[in-house]
Amino acid sequence: MKIPNDKGYYGEFGGKFIPETLSACLEELEIAYAKAKKNKNFVNDVNFYLKEYAGRPTLLYSAKNLSKVLGLNIYLKREDLLHTGAHKINNALGQVFLAKFMGKKRIIAETGAGQHGVAVATVSSLLGFKCDIYMGAEDVKRQSMNVFRMKILGANVIPVVTGAKTLKDACNEAFRDWVTNVRDSYYLLGSVVGPHPYPMMVRDFQAVIGKESRTQILKKEKKLPDYLVACVGGGSNAMGLFHFFFNDTRVKFIGVEAAGFGLNSLNSASLSIGKPGVFQGANSYILQDKYGQIKNAHSIAPGLDYPGVGPEHSFYKKIKRAQYVSVNDKQAVAGFNLLSKTEGIIPALESAHAIGYLKELAKKQKNSLVVVCLSGRGDKDLDIVRNYNGIKL
Ligand SMILES: Cc1ncc(COP(=O)(O)O)c(C=O)c1O
Numbered sequence: 001m002k003i004p005n006d007k008g009y010y011g012e013f014g015g016k017f018i019p020e021t022l023s024a025c026l027e028e029l030e031i032a033y034a035k036a037k038k039n040k041n042f043v044n045d046v047n048f049y050l051k052e053y054a055g056r057p058t059l060l061y062s063a064k065n066l067s068k069v070l071g072l073n074i075y076l077k078r079e080d081l082l083h084t085g086a087h088k089i090n091n092a093l094g095q096v097f098l099a100k101f102m103g104k105k106r107i108i109a110e111t112g113a114g115q116h117g118v119a120v121a122t123v124s125s126l127l128g129f130k131c132d133i134y135m136g137a138e139d140v141k142r143q144s145m146n147v148f149r150m151k152i153l154g155a156n157v158i159p160v161v162t163g164a165k166t167l168k169d170a171c172n173e174a175f176r177d178w179v180t181n182v183r184d185s186y187y188l189l190g191s192v193v194g195p196h197p198y199p200m201m202v203r204d205f206q207a208v209i210g211k212e213s214r215t216q217i218l219k220k221e222k223k224l225p226d227y228l229v230a231c232v233g234g235g236s237n238a239m240g241l242f243h244f245f246f247n248d249t250r251v252k253f254i255g256v257e258a259a260g261f262g263l264n265s266l267n268s269a270s271l272s273i274g275k276p277g278v279f280q281g282a283n284s285y286i287l288q289d290k291y292g293q294i295k296n297a298h299s300i301a302p303g304l305d306y307p308g309v310g311p312e313h314s315f316y317k318k319i320k321r322a323q324y325v326s327v328n329d330k331q332a333v334a335g336f337n338l339l340s341k342t343e344g345i346i347p348a349l350e351s352a353h354a355i356g357y358l359k360e361l362a363k364k365q366k367n368s369l370v371v372v373c374l375s376g377r378g379d380k381d382l383d384i385v386r387n388y389n390g391i392k393l
Pocket residue numbers: 086087112113114115116190191192231232233234235236237238302303304348350351375376377
């Protein structure tokens with residue numbers, strides 16, 4: 001099965017639901033990406049910089065202390081060790097070389113947690129692009145250190161004050177800018193969301209996570225894992241891990257969404273409580289009210305604060321290839337604390353959702369072999385955790 005099909009559909013999900021003005025931009029992008037993938041210089045450049053600049057391959061670390069505490073055999077895919085501290089650089093590098101291939105002069109991006117923004121600012125300075133990054137005003141406050149990093153790197157950070165002032169609003173502004181300035185500007189989208197070809201391109205650039213993990217786990221354990229676990233915001237680190245294992249049907253995929261603050265709340269869990277609908281250019285599961293209006297998401301992890309999810313995840317849910325669960329803020333902070341204390345690794349709050357879920361998994365599947373995507377490091381989140389009063393450190 002070829003997913004997506006030529007029109008960008010994953011079953012009924014995906015597609016291109018866009019205003020007329022965007023269709024030429026997306027067509028240009030699709031054609032350029034198809035050409036670039038076959039271009040030796042493009043492929044060599046991306047691979048070279050992934051290795052020599054970003055630090056691939058990342059380690060697959062056997063977390064023995066955490067495994068002992070939880071009664072599982074846990075390996076961490078250490079995307080947190082990459083340059084800039086998260087998996088976002090994989091995609092940023094791929095797309096910035098595509099922008100160069102297309103002869104563009106300026107990069108536009110959106111960011112939530114600021115990790116994608118930092119990755120984009122980094123690769124833009126590396127290749128000498130002018131760079132404008134849209135960020136919800138709420139996230140500008142929550143992630144001030146990342147805003148500062150982007151500015152140091154030479155990017156212009158534009159606070160967005162519309163809507164909930166978070167990631168979806170930043171995406172809307174970035175799309176608006178792109179439509180107006182498409183001739184010289186490249187929109188570097190940060191997750192497996194948006195209209196075709198973005199979900200496919202971002203997945204392809206992140207699939208290196210699963211490709212490496214598969215080889216590494218076979219070498220270390222002489223077998224494939226029972227479970228792959230990753231947090232899901234838009235879904236790029238999870239899809240990056242899952243994609244290469246798609247045909248290994250006995251490897252189960254678990255995507256962990258954010259349930260937000262309340263014990264029974266599911267504030268950012270698009271796949272758990274959302275319904276299919278069109279949002280930011282694609283048909284996928286989204287958080288919506290009974291009139292189809294987009295609901296605001298909430299999570300302690302800014303990178304999970306998004307009311308939509310990539311269409312390929314919606315497809316995996318539909319065909320039951322993956323299971324999607326949710327973890328609330330308190331469980332995520334407990335995961336953050338547990339990994340820090342047992343392994344000396346401070347995870348990003350997004351990744352801490354995946355760690356937070358392991359306790360539940362251990363209750364059902366003791367001693368399973370689990371690969372967890374540790375999508376990022378926690379330095380950016382120290383203030384949030386310091387101000388969180390639900391946990392004793
Ligand atoms: C460290 C980290 N992990 C995960 C995510 C969520 O994004 P995605 O679901 O696209 O991997 C983010 C988003 O900013 C992030 O910074």
